[in-house]
Amino acid sequence: MSLASVKDFFATHAPDITVIELDQSTATVAEAAAGHGVSPAQIAKTLALRVGPEVILIATRGDARLDNRKFKDRFKVKAKMLDLSEVEAETGHPVGGVCPFGLPRPLPVYCDVSLRAFDVVVPAAGAINAAVRIAPERMAELSNAEWIDVCA
Numbered sequence: 001m002s003l004a005s006v007k008d009f010f011a012t013h014a015p016d017i018t019v020i021e022l023d024q025s026t027a028t029v030a031e032a033a034a035g036h037g038v039s040p041a042q043i044a045k046t047l048a049l050r051v052g053p054e055v056i057l058i059a060t061r062g063d064a065r066l067d068n069r070k071f072k073d074r075f076k077v078k079a080k081m082l083d084l085s086e087v088e089a090e091t092g093h094p095v096g097g098v099c100p101f102g103l104p105r106p107l108p109v110y111c112d113v114s115l116r117a118f119d120v121v122v123p124a125a126g127a128i129n130a131a132v133r134i135a136p137e138r139m140a141e142l143s144n145a146e147w148i149d150v151c152a
Helices: 002-013 027-036 069-076 084-091 113-117 136-142
Strands: 044-049 054-061 109-112 146-148
Touching: 027 044, 044 084, 054 084, 054 113, 109 113, 109 136, 113 136, 113 146
Parallel strands: 054 109, 109 146
Antiparallel strands: 044 054
């Protein structure tokens, strides 16, 4: 279902973008980088966090880490990742396939400015072996994301 919802999303909103499915897992940054022939930094990992009662998604470069101080300054709470058991229920995507596309319901999406270092990034596409190649600005535009600076 998740992969199908992402494919449907791109068919409707960006038919020029093709979902790439590989025969091997790309669930981790290292696996995705190897599978797609890019540096780990170029993988756009999507983090699912809880901010109070709300679930948010933050896309960051693959080698970035959340900076707790920057996160707290921006959101006024400590960063709290969703439990693994909550991820698919909240995003519609399995762990390792989470992305800001094809969500079952609108969620606030943010893109960390660290992604702007690249012309093209590779976020997952709703499955542990699927991704897309996309310009960071276009990813933000298609997901209605706000640019923020919360990574080290």
